[in-house]
Amino acid sequence: MGSIVLNNLGKVYGEDTVAVHNVNLEIKDGEFVVFVGPSGCGKSTILRMIAGLEHISFGEVIINDEVMNNVPARDRDIAMVFQNYALYPQMTARQNIGFALEMRKLPREEIEKRVLETASTLNISELLDRKPKELSGGQRQRVAMGRAIIRNAEAYLLDEPLSNLDAKLRSQLREELSKLHARLGVTMIHVTHDQIEAMTLGQRVAVFSVGHLFQYDTPETLYKSPNSIFVAGFIGSPTMNFFEAVSTRKASELSISVGKRKIGIQNYQERFNINQDGKLLVGIRPEHINWGNHSLELEDGFLANVEFIENLEPESYVTAIFDDKEIKTLSSDDLEKFSKGTSETFSGTKDPVITFRVSSENLPQKNSSILISLPPEKLYLFNANTGQSYGKEIKW
């Protein structure tokens, strides 16, 4: 088992296509870390550089205090589970799982014993004599896991191992994976583009975009104090709502104008490092929004029209359009721009739109007029140019 340190790690393709920018990151021995980010963010490339399958352009991969840059993959003692499982098609599950040990010239009985152990850990004992094409997707995934965990590797790298499975199986295996890690206590790096997977599995989660490491922290911290508008938008479902706003400092109160209305944040210095007035971006998670019927007067409420209701149990997602058309809300395209670091301008959505999460037992009527309130203590503030959070870093 081992610790892994990435020191200024980078990958350049061809002359000047930078796929990974100076990534610094440390994984402790026995830790379960998830690399998450949209496709093309460089997370798999980093994983492959750790495994030794990809040449390192600059920086270092250090495993157990040893620089691994020039150590070939086969000598790094890393086990990996591939997205498409990469099972040897002509071999049975038994042979697939035992292959690595066979290559290490272990005695036959020893291999057989460990294959059986591994298989029972993964509940695939009865599948051992089948070939990959005779196995279902989930079964293949388990065999692929088995092939990795049968080894006493320094670290186990899982490259989107659940992405080819259906939703139900995925959540089931997610749980099993968690338990497996708890039982084995080994170092694991799990790559996924699915933030739910990241949040449920990772002890720590590294959020990547376009080759940059945005934030590396516990799932709770990522959720509660994202360091940037990209992380804030990426983590959480449905996505956080963002508005354009103008702030004015008044002693201990920060007054924020969203459209025609103002929201006041008391004792803002406790939560925010903000020392200028002007344009900024405000974010609020769908689960933190309150709403009421039009008749029900809410303090600082925004009038809005219910546009669309996504009926789920026990909670539903409601999308509404503000009556105040001066409000400018950010579109997914705008967030995309922030994923590359900064954004000069943003186009906004066609209509000012907001999504919030409510109990399915108490839903607004479609096309009805409602009042929405944004609780000041739940607001996130971001720099409108850099996307950096103004929030003070709070460890959770």
Added chain:
Amino acid sequence: MNRKTRFVIVPFVLAAISFLLPQLALADSKLEYWTWNNEGDYVKVDDSAIARFEAANPGVKVEVTYVSYGDYMTKLKAALAANEPPDIFQVPWNSGFKDLAMSGKLEPMGSILSEGFPDINKSALSFVSLDGKAWALPLDLNTLQIAYNKNTFEELNLSVPKTNSDLIATAKSLKDADYFGIALGTKDKWAGGDTWFAQLVYTDPTGMKLAEADSGALGWDDKVFSEAASQVINLIENGVFAPGANSMGAFNESLDLFVSGKAAMFYPVGNFISGGIDAKVAGEFEWSLFPFPGGSGDEPTATGGIARMFSLPAGGDQNGLAADFLRMLTDKQGEEVLVKYNFIPSWPINVPASASDLYGNFTSAQLNARSRTIYTPPVYAALLDGIQAAFNGSTTGEQLAGSMDAAANN
């Protein structure tokens, strides 16, 4: 007329016209003539005959079709089997001739040849006769002899060998001087077979036994045949031939040895190849010919046979015209053209004083030339295999003749 109708009618009319026009133009008759000799002087011989024939028969055209030698029999067979034979066709003088003559597809030539043709040599006529009937017109002949490098012979003070022992001694002298003996390419099996025919001339002084055995009256295990093979093997064992005969073609690798001067002799040479040798030697050295020798006391005699011969289809409706065309090839003017290009007509001629030595040599050798063909294909095949085996040192004269006999009785 609407567009659609026009679309249908116009191509139909065009097709009909294009079909009828050539028919009208060729209302006069044409003679279809097949040959594989599409280069060299034979073309000139043909062209001259065609020109004179067409002048004498206005409205008749001779249409020449060249078919490569490799495909010739395949195509001719197909045409004959389909009952659409050409009006005149060249036929190869080889062991397959018997099957062709006996197929009933050829017109017997006896009565045609008796009118307006020169007196064909008896030997030549016998080569094309089976069951007492002649099946082809032999136009010209060739003789197979050994070519030798006069310069090398002079240099080493060698004279033309008259007997096999002379030949062996000559080969030894040549070998001592770092020359090969006779360059012979038996990869083309027939060339090897000709060494056996050359020896048969001497082991069978009657000259009758080949035909007898071929007709089944005599066994191929007769002594004359095995002795001829033993003679060939004797020559091989005594180093008369350049090594590697079985790896060389009759007129390429083996001829290269001769023209490059490495081999002082080359076999077999007939008038059909002498022009090619002249071109390749290109004046580098002088060369001449002598007949393949035999035992002591034997008069050196060349083997020979028919170079070009022609047949007509059985009951062909244009056979009268076709015979007229053949007469153009053999009349006085035809003979002049043949002689002009150094071909040896299959009838007696007066060699003009202006003719070369080589030509004189060919024509005189032809007068008493002996056959070099077996008409029973499996027997011929057994002979050719046996000679290749002899060149690999893996057979005896008796074994060779025995395998020929076995092939005949199979």
Added chain:
Amino acid sequence: MKKGMIISKPDFGTNRSSGDKKLGGRFKRPPKTLLVSISLMAPAVSIFLGFISIPVLAVLVTSLTKWTGFDVRNLDWIGLNNYIDLFNDKIFIRAFSHTIVFTLATTLLLNAVGLGLALLVNTKAFGTNFLKAVLFLPVLLSPVIVGLMWSGLLRGVGGGLNIFLEFMNIIDQPIFWLGNPKYALFAIIMATVWQFAGYNMLLYYAGLQSVPNSLLEAAELDRANGWNKFRHVILPALYHVMSVVFLLNIIGGLRIFDIVYVMTRGGPNRSTEVLATYMYEQGFQLNAMGVASAIAVIMILLAVFASVIRLRLLRHV
């Protein structure tokens, strides 16, 4: 984009019911579609009948006769005698065994060399692109040309190989490669391998492109060395390609003619006679069309046998 909200709609069997409808339709196809399908099949069927079935049938029929090939009226029925005679014919037996030896040797060598070259070219190292093109060139040549080239190279006096061997002081007397029954067949095998190795290389190279990279990476992490990667990943992935290449090579080997004819004419003394050259001799030199047809039928049976074996082997993959 709402992250993590992939909710699949329940499938109420709509797809299946539409599939059932199609299935039912097959049996109630209106006559018009039947006409269309017949007319669409007609070209393929008539080509198969006209150019394959009927000629094969004709050969089969001819093989039961004695016929010189001149006149169909002179065709004698002799039943299976041609076949019986062939198996008593020493030359045929030799031609048969030479064909088998030639086919097995060229198939094995072509596959070994072709696969080796494909692996080499697949390293995509400097110069391999050039190598790929050059190695494929001989394939484009006519076997007659290749035969002539090799005849020249193997010539006893003045041949490239002997000059080289003499220069290296390995031999002092020329070796007549094609004139010696010991070497001639081997020389033809070499020439054939030289000509077609590039073809196999290309097929294997194409096959190698479909070897999943992740499998090779998995094997690398499992600490497989080069040989084990080849054995456990590359070779199994090439199994189907290999079976096709083997079959092509076997059928090509069974019908080899041109290169043998050019290089040795089947000699010396039948030491390189193969079925096709013997068939040619029987049919067109000895005027034994029946015998030649019988040889052709035997060649067809051998090819069919090879492809049946292939299908049998593949069934278990």
